Amino acid sequence: MRVLCLYRPQKPETNAPPSQEEMGAMGKLIGDMQKAGVLLAAEGCLPTSKGVRVRVDGGKYSTTDGPFPETKELIAGFCMMQVKNMAEAVEWTKRFLAVVGEGESEVRLLHDAPAA
Amino acid sequence: MTRDETRNAAKAEAENAVRAVWSIESARLIAGLARRTRDLDLAEELAQDALVAALEQWPESGVPDKPGAWLMTAAKNRGVNQLRRRRLLERKHAELGHELDSRADERREALDLDAALDDSVGDDLLRLVFIACHPLLSTEARVALTLRLLGGLSTPEIARAFLQPEPTIAQRIVRAKRTLAEANVSFEVPRREELAERLASVLEVIYLIFNEGYAATSGQDSMRPALCEDALRLGRVLAELVPEEPEVLALVALMELHASRSPARISASGEPILLLEQNRARWDQILIRRGLAALERAEKLGGARGRYALQAAISACHARAHTANQTDWAQIARIYAELERIAPSPVVALNRAMAVAMAQGPAAGLALVDALSSEPTLENYHLLPSARADLLAKLGRFDEARIEFERAANLTRNARDRAALLARAAECGVSKRPNASPGYEGAAPSKPG
Numbered sequence: 001m002r003v004l005c006l007y008r009p010q011k012p013e014t015n016a017p018p019s020q021e022e023m024g025a026m027g028k029l030i031g032d033m034q035k036a037g038v039l040l041a042a043e044g045c046l047p048t049s050k051g052v053r054v055r056v057d058g059g060k061y062s063t064t065d066g067p068f069p070e071t072k073e074l075i076a077g078f079c080m081m082q083v084k085n086m087a088e089a090v091e092w093t094k095r096f097l098a099v100v101g102e103g104e105s106e107v108r109l110l111h112d113a114p115a116a
Numbered sequence: 117m118t119r120d121e122t123r124n125a126a127k128a129e130a131e132n133a134v135r136a137v138w139s140i141e142s143a144r145l146i147a148g149l150a151r152r153t154r155d156l157d158l159a160e161e162l163a164q165d166a167l168v169a170a171l172e173q174w175p176e177s178g179v180p181d182k183p184g185a186w187l188m189t190a191a192k193n194r195g196v197n198q199l200r201r202r203r204l205l206e207r208k209h210a211e212l213g214h215e216l217d218s219r220a221d222e223r224r225e226a227l228d229l230d231a232a233l234d235d236s237v238g239d240d241l242l243r244l245v246f247i248a249c250h251p252l253l254s255t256e257a258r259v260a261l262t263l264r265l266l267g268g269l270s271t272p273e274i275a276r277a278f279l280q281p282e283p284t285i286a287q288r289i290v291r292a293k294r295t296l297a298e299a300n301v302s303f304e305v306p307r308r309e310e311l312a313e314r315l316a317s318v319l320e321v322i323y324l325i326f327n328e329g330y331a332a333t334s335g336q337d338s339m340r341p342a343l344c345e346d347a348l349r350l351g352r353v354l355a356e357l358v359p360e361e362p363e364v365l366a367l368v369a370l371m372e373l374h375a376s377r378s379p380a381r382i383s384a385s386g387e388p389i390l391l392l393e394q395n396r397a398r399w400d401q402i403l404i405r406r407g408l409a410a411l412e413r414a415e416k417l418g419g420a421r422g423r424y425a426l427q428a429a430i431s432a433c434h435a436r437a438h439t440a441n442q443t444d445w446a447q448i449a450r451i452y453a454e455l456e457r458i459a460p461s462p463v464v465a466l467n468r469a470m471a472v473a474m475a476q477g478p479a480a481g482l483a484l485v486d487a488l489s490s491e492p493t494l495e496n497y498h499l500l501p502s503a504r505a506d507l508l509a510k511l512g513r514f515d516e517a518r519i520e521f522e523r524a525a526n527l528t529r530n531a532r533d534r535a536a537l538l539a540r541a542a543e544c545g546v547s548k549r550p551n552a553s554p555g556y557e558g559a560a561p562s563k564p565g
Contacts, residue, residue: 001345035238036140037352041402080402082345084139084268091136091183112341112379 002040002082002110003089005096008073009103013047025099033081038092042079073104080110130175137183138167142268143353145187147240153195154303156247156293160265162198166191241266242305242357249318252299257292258321259328260285266353267346277343278328315358319367319424322350326371330378344375355410362419365410366428372407373431376400388536392440404435426455445475462491463499470503478510498527502537509544518544 018026033039045051048066055062068074079096083089086109093105142163149159166187180186248261263269263277271289275282306314329343351368358364380394411428419425430451437443452468465488473481485504494500505520521541525534 035353035356037349037356040406082349084345085135087132087136088139089136091133091140 001085001112002080003086004108004110005079005081005089005093006075006106006108007077007079007096007100007103008106009076009101010072011102012071013067013074013076015047015049018044022099029095029099032095033079033092038081038083038088040080040082042077044077045075048074076100076103127175130179131171133179133183134167134170134174137170137179137187139268141184141187142167143244143266144184144241145191146265147244148188149191149195150244150247151240151303152192156265156296158195158198162191162195163187165194169194238357239305241353243303245318245354245357246306246314247296247301247303249314249321250296250301251314251317252295252301253292255321255324257288257295258317259324260288261292262321262350263325263346264289266350269346277340277346315361315363318354319363322347322354323367323371323424325350326374330374341378344371344378347371348375360417362414362417363422363424365414365417366419366422366425369407369410369414370424370428370431372403372410373428373435376403376407376435386532388532391434392443396438396440399435407435408432421454421458423455423459426451426458430455443474445471449475462488462494463497465491466494466500466503470506473507473510478507482507482511496527498524498533498537500524501527505540505544509540514544517541 030039030042033042048068051066051068053064053066053068055064077100081089081092083092086107089107093107097103097105145163145166146156146159149162150156153159153162169190170183170187174180244265245262248265249258253261259278260274263274264271269277271286272282275285278285305311326344326347329340329345329347348368348371351364351371355361355364355368376399377391377394379400380396380398381389381391383389407428411425411432414420414422414425414428420429430448433444433448433451449468449471452464452471456464456468466485469481469484469488472484482504485500485507488494488500489504491500501520502524505517505524508514508517508520518541521537521544525537525541528534528537
């Protein structure tokens with residue numbers, strides 16, 4: 001089964017790039033996930049100042065440039081995994097949170113091929 | 117929540133964590149123990165013991181910080197206890213004048229408590245891969261052992277996946293382990309001169325598991341996605357263990373590319389959908405990108421002419437075509453011709469014939485297919501008459517096409533495939549109107565839709 005994990009850090013976003021140490025820890029985790037054959041894709045987001053929100057409401061489109069008004073719990077990255085069960089996804093997510101720090105990851109099961 | 121409920125919730129959470137950690141760590145755990153004990157049976161038993169210990173203790177103690185290391189320590193402690201018991205037993209035996217079993221000595225050394233925890237885990241895993249796929253074992257035994265030891269599947273899970281009775285699989289695993297023990301096979305990674313051959317044996321097993329899931333040969337479902345996922349995972353793990361081996365990357369590429377089509381190849385009602393009729397918007401773009409990237413790496417490592425690389429290259433031609441009409445059939449026919457040269461097989465020849473039919477027209481394809489009709493190995497192969505039927509229908513020869521579709525239906529063991537073939541036979545018989553199907557089946561083991 002495949003899952004999508006969306007990470008929302010608790011602390012407000014900053015423009016500072018991650019430290020060497022953080023990069024190292026993340027690199028090791030990503031290596032572990034690759035070695036275990038679970039990682040399909042993972043990316044980190046730039047600050048919302050470089051993002052845009054697009055909305056449709058009653059058929060009318062509107063766009064809002066970043067930074068987004070919320071100060072925290074903004075999506076900061078995602079990963080997609082192929083795991084054996086939800087428990088495994090939760091375990092990897094814990095290991096991920098241990099590296100990135102306080103916050104929340106939403107783990108969502110993705111549609112898979114029909115049958116079985 | 118009452119106290120009981122709280123306790124039950126904590127217990128359920130801990131059990132989930134154990135299950136998850138087992139999914140992640142079991143192969144490495146067994147691999148590490150196998151190196152220390154030089155005994156697969158014992159390694160597996162100790163790993164299972166550690167799992168039981170975790171199930172008993174984690175609900176009370178909470179999940180440890182390093183669950184993998186915890187399991188390894190628990191397993192090793194159990195191993196040491198076992199060894200003590202065995203030594204006592206041996207002492208008694210010695211008193212009775214029995215000779216010490218030299219293998220026990222070997223084990224004692226290997227089970228050294230102080231063996232460093234941070235040994236290269238990758239090497240352990242690779243050793244276990246080569247042991248599980250040892251050429252001494254039958255293919256079925258290799259498959260069962262690989263899924264059990266490296267895929268972390270239980271015997272009932274393997275039995276269910278292969279639609280076999282549980283005792284059959286259990287027996288197969290016991291016998292395989294006995295065969296390896298009796299032959300006293302080396303627990304080392306094969307030396308360079310035999311590496312290619314041993315690796316081929318591993319790749320064969322992984323691809324067989326994938327195909328069993330992808331083109332389920334029997335039973336009600338046309339696909340068993342869990343097996344595909346197990347095979348993909350094994351392949352990805354192996355590619356990390358031996359990153360410079362082009363054929364490993366090529367097999368991963370092939371599986372990623374095939375798996376990318378899973379969402380599109382079965383209809384909502386469970387009917388198989390032919391490659392050219394699939395809704396390509398449903399192909400998984402992430403898997404396609406991964407597959408193309410792995411193929412590119414394999415080619416850069418000089419592996420473009422390997423048999424998996426060629427098959428992956430064919431699959432890549434399909435993946436790159438945004439619509440069925442854009443498929444580069446001439447290129448596919450060329451790659452099949454090359455594949456036929458390095459790995460000649462009637463199935464490959466049949467696929468090449470179908471590619472030629474797409475590139476040059478049904479008559480050219482039919483000539484090649486007809487040349488295969490006397491091939492004894494294809495006598496019971498349903499894709500031969502179904503391919504022939506397709507081309508005949510395209511040429512407007514509906515009576516002959518109907519007979520061939522029916523012949524194909526009688527040969528397939530898959531209930532859904534049979535229904536689909538009979539439906540096409542009926543189309544030819546009743547309306548005699550040109551079949552709308554583009555025809556290229558491409559569901560042969562070497563090139564599933």
